[in-house]
Amino acid sequence: MATSKSAKIQAEIEKVKAKITEQQARLKELEQKKMEAENTEIVDIVRGLSISLDDLPALLRTIQAGGGMGQSVPKAADPNDKEDTEE
Template sequence: MSTKIERVNRDIEKIKSKISELQTKLKELERQKTELENLAIVDAVRGVDISLNDLADLLKAMKTGAATSGQLGSKSVVPTDTPKEDSQE
Protein backbone atom coordinates (compact mmCIF):
# COMPACT_ATOMS: atom_id res chain seq x y z
CA MET A 1 0.00 0.00 0.00
CA SER A 2 1.05 3.50 -0.57
CA THR A 3 1.97 5.66 2.38
CA LYS A 4 -0.90 8.05 1.61
CA ILE A 5 -3.45 5.25 1.84
CA GLU A 6 -1.89 3.99 5.07
CA ARG A 7 -2.02 7.47 6.54
CA VAL A 8 -5.68 7.87 5.54
CA ASN A 9 -6.47 4.47 7.05
CA ARG A 10 -4.80 5.49 10.33
CA ASP A 11 -6.78 8.73 10.34
CA ILE A 12 -9.99 6.78 9.73
CA GLU A 13 -9.24 4.51 12.67
CA LYS A 14 -8.44 7.49 14.92
CA ILE A 15 -11.71 9.16 13.98
CA LYS A 16 -13.71 5.94 14.52
CA SER A 17 -12.12 5.56 17.93
CA LYS A 18 -12.90 9.16 18.84
CA ILE A 19 -16.50 8.77 17.66
CA SER A 20 -16.88 5.68 19.83
CA GLU A 21 -15.51 7.55 22.86
CA LEU A 22 -17.83 10.48 22.24
CA GLN A 23 -20.86 8.21 21.83
CA THR A 24 -20.06 6.58 25.16
CA LYS A 25 -19.70 9.98 26.79
CA LEU A 26 -22.98 11.14 25.21
CA LYS A 27 -24.87 8.13 26.54
CA GLU A 28 -23.51 8.76 30.03
CA LEU A 29 -24.47 12.45 29.90
CA GLU A 30 -27.97 11.57 28.69
CA ARG A 31 -28.30 9.09 31.57
CA GLN A 32 -27.20 11.78 34.05
CA LYS A 33 -29.66 14.26 32.55
CA THR A 34 -32.54 11.79 32.89
CA GLU A 35 -31.58 11.05 36.49
CA LEU A 36 -31.46 14.77 37.34
CA GLU A 37 -34.82 15.38 35.65
CA ASN A 38 -36.34 12.49 37.60
CA LEU A 39 -34.96 13.88 40.86
CA ALA A 40 -36.42 17.30 40.05
CA ILE A 41 -39.81 15.73 39.38
CA VAL A 42 -39.71 13.77 42.63
CA ASP A 43 -38.73 16.93 44.56
CA ALA A 44 -41.54 18.91 42.92
CA VAL A 45 -44.12 16.24 43.73
CA ARG A 46 -42.94 15.90 47.32
CA GLY A 47 -43.11 19.69 47.72
CA VAL A 48 -46.82 19.77 46.87
CA ASP A 49 -49.33 19.02 49.59
CA ILE A 50 -51.61 16.70 47.60
CA SER A 51 -52.97 13.23 48.16
CA LEU A 52 -51.84 10.37 45.96
CA ASN A 53 -55.35 10.05 44.50
CA ASP A 54 -55.50 13.76 43.65
CA LEU A 55 -52.01 13.56 42.14
CA ALA A 56 -53.05 10.63 39.97
CA ASP A 57 -56.20 12.51 38.88
CA LEU A 58 -54.16 15.62 38.08
CA LEU A 59 -51.64 13.68 36.01
CA LYS A 60 -54.43 11.92 34.10
CA ALA A 61 -56.12 15.24 33.42
CA MET A 62 -52.84 16.76 32.23
CA LYS A 63 -52.23 13.80 29.94
CA THR A 64 -55.64 14.17 28.30
CA GLY A 65 -55.30 17.95 28.07
CA ALA A 66 -58.14 18.62 30.50
CA ALA A 67 -55.98 20.45 33.05
CA THR A 68 -54.22 23.49 31.70
CA SER A 69 -54.03 25.69 34.78
CA GLY A 70 -52.56 23.10 37.12
CA GLN A 71 -55.52 23.70 39.37
CA LEU A 72 -57.81 20.97 40.70
CA GLY A 73 -61.50 21.75 40.76
CA SER A 74 -63.23 24.66 39.11
CA LYS A 75 -61.52 27.97 38.52
CA SER A 76 -62.57 31.01 40.50
CA VAL A 77 -64.27 33.68 38.48
CA VAL A 78 -63.17 37.25 39.10
CA PRO A 79 -65.44 39.96 37.69
CA THR A 80 -63.63 42.20 35.26
CA ASP A 81 -66.18 45.05 35.07
CA THR A 82 -66.36 46.48 38.56
CA PRO A 83 -67.68 50.03 38.78
CA LYS A 84 -65.24 52.54 40.20
CA GLU A 85 -66.39 54.63 43.10
CA ASP A 86 -65.90 58.37 42.97
CA SER A 87 -64.01 59.63 45.96
CA GLN A 88 -65.56 63.10 45.67
CA GLU A 89 -67.58 64.35 48.63
Protein backbone atom coordinates in the same frame (compact mmCIF):
# COMPACT_ATOMS: atom_id res chain seq x y z
CA MET B 1 4.95 5.77 -1.86
CA ALA B 2 1.24 5.33 -2.64
CA THR B 3 1.02 2.62 -0.01
CA SER B 4 2.56 4.90 2.58
CA LYS B 5 0.09 7.69 1.84
CA SER B 6 -2.92 5.35 1.98
CA ALA B 7 -1.59 3.82 5.22
CA LYS B 8 -1.42 7.27 6.79
CA ILE B 9 -4.98 7.99 5.68
CA GLN B 10 -6.13 4.64 7.06
CA ALA B 11 -4.45 5.40 10.38
CA GLU B 12 -6.21 8.77 10.48
CA ILE B 13 -9.54 7.04 9.72
CA GLU B 14 -9.03 4.63 12.61
CA LYS B 15 -8.13 7.51 14.91
CA VAL B 16 -11.30 9.41 13.97
CA LYS B 17 -13.45 6.29 14.38
CA ALA B 18 -12.03 5.78 17.88
CA LYS B 19 -12.85 9.38 18.79
CA ILE B 20 -16.39 9.00 17.42
CA THR B 21 -16.94 5.86 19.48
CA GLU B 22 -15.63 7.64 22.57
CA GLN B 23 -17.89 10.65 21.99
CA GLN B 24 -20.93 8.42 21.39
CA ALA B 25 -20.31 6.73 24.73
CA ARG B 26 -19.95 10.13 26.39
CA LEU B 27 -23.20 11.31 24.76
CA LYS B 28 -25.06 8.26 26.03
CA GLU B 29 -23.68 8.86 29.54
CA LEU B 30 -24.73 12.53 29.48
CA GLU B 31 -28.23 11.67 28.22
CA GLN B 32 -28.61 9.18 31.09
CA LYS B 33 -27.44 11.77 33.64
CA LYS B 34 -29.89 14.31 32.19
CA MET B 35 -32.78 11.86 32.49
CA GLU B 36 -31.84 11.07 36.09
CA ALA B 37 -31.67 14.81 36.92
CA GLU B 38 -35.08 15.41 35.32
CA ASN B 39 -36.57 12.50 37.25
CA THR B 40 -35.14 13.87 40.49
CA GLU B 41 -36.62 17.30 39.72
CA ILE B 42 -40.02 15.74 39.02
CA VAL B 43 -39.95 13.78 42.26
CA ASP B 44 -38.96 16.91 44.19
CA ILE B 45 -41.84 18.88 42.63
CA VAL B 46 -44.38 16.16 43.39
CA ARG B 47 -43.15 15.78 46.94
CA GLY B 48 -43.47 19.54 47.38
CA LEU B 49 -47.18 19.38 46.59
CA SER B 50 -49.52 18.94 49.51
CA ILE B 51 -51.41 16.06 47.94
CA SER B 52 -51.92 12.52 49.12
CA LEU B 53 -50.53 9.58 47.20
CA ASP B 54 -54.09 8.39 46.61
CA ASP B 55 -55.06 11.71 44.97
CA LEU B 56 -51.95 11.99 42.79
CA PRO B 57 -53.14 9.78 39.88
CA ALA B 58 -56.38 11.74 39.58
CA LEU B 59 -54.47 15.03 39.57
CA LEU B 60 -52.12 13.79 36.86
CA ARG B 61 -55.05 12.60 34.72
CA THR B 62 -56.68 16.02 35.10
CA ILE B 63 -53.49 17.77 34.03
CA GLN B 64 -53.02 15.39 31.11
CA ALA B 65 -56.60 16.01 29.97
CA GLY B 66 -55.88 19.73 29.81
CA GLY B 67 -57.41 20.75 33.10
CA GLY B 68 -55.65 23.29 35.23
CA MET B 69 -54.42 23.06 38.76
CA GLY B 70 -55.96 25.03 41.55
CA GLN B 71 -58.98 27.28 41.31
CA SER B 72 -60.34 28.38 38.00
CA VAL B 73 -60.88 32.14 37.93
CA PRO B 74 -62.35 33.83 34.85
CA LYS B 75 -60.03 36.29 33.18
CA ALA B 76 -61.02 39.92 33.69
CA ALA B 77 -61.88 41.85 30.55
CA ASP B 78 -59.03 44.07 29.41
CA PRO B 79 -60.32 47.58 28.59
CA ASN B 80 -57.47 47.93 26.06
CA ASP B 81 -58.54 44.77 24.24
CA LYS B 82 -59.84 45.92 20.85
CA GLU B 83 -61.43 42.60 19.82
CA ASP B 84 -64.46 43.06 22.07
CA THR B 85 -65.01 46.75 21.20
CA GLU B 86 -64.50 46.66 17.43
CA GLU B 87 -67.76 45.57 15.79
